[in-house]
Amino acid sequence: MSEGLVIGPAAPADLPRVAEIFAHYVLSSVITFETQPPSVAAWQRRLDDLAASGLPFVVAREHDEVAGYAHATPWRAKPAYRHTVEDTVYLDPGRTGRGIGRALLGELLARCGQSGARQVIAVIADAGPASEASIALHRSLGFAHVGRLTGVGRKHGRWIDTVLMQRGLTG
Secondary structure, eight states, rough: OTTTEEEOOOOOGGHHHHHHHHHHHHHHHHOOSSSSSOOOOHHHHHHOOOOOTTTEEEEEETTTTEEEEEEEEOSSSGGTTTEEEEEEEEEEETTTTSHHHHHHHHHHHHHHTTTTTEEEEEEEOHHHHHHHHHHHHHHTTTTTTEEEEEEEEEETTTTEEEEEEEESOOO
C-alpha cells in the first residue's frame, strides 16, 4: 500500500473524482448494474442521505487525489433490515492491486460497526477477473460466500450472475 494513502470521510469536494471513477465502471464494465453514470449532484444527494442515516462514505486519498471510495447503504428498506448494510468499493482503475481496496474496505467495516450495523452484504457481479479480485478482497476481510443469484442483471448484451457474500460485525 502507498505510504501517501489517507482514508477519511468523503467531502463534497471529493465527489467530482468519485463520479469520474464510477463513470469508468458504468460505461466500460458489467461490475455495476448502473447503465448511466450518476451526476455529481446525485453523488451529493447520496452523501447527504448516508450522512443523515449515520452510514459511512469514505475516500482514499493518495497524494491529495481521490484514489477510490467506499460506502455502505441500507440492504433493504424494510425496518427489520435496519442493522444490515451493503458495501460498495471502487478504485481508480490505474490503482488496483496495491492494497487500497483492502484499506478502504477495512475502514468501511470499522465505521459500519460504529454506526450500529451488525451484518454487511457484498453483492458482486460475476464478471471475470474484476469479480475474482473483489471476491478475494472480501474473503480476506472475513466475508463468507453465502449464495449466487443467476442471470439477475443484463448489461452490454449479456446476462450476469451475482455472488453474495456476508460478514457479521458483532458476536
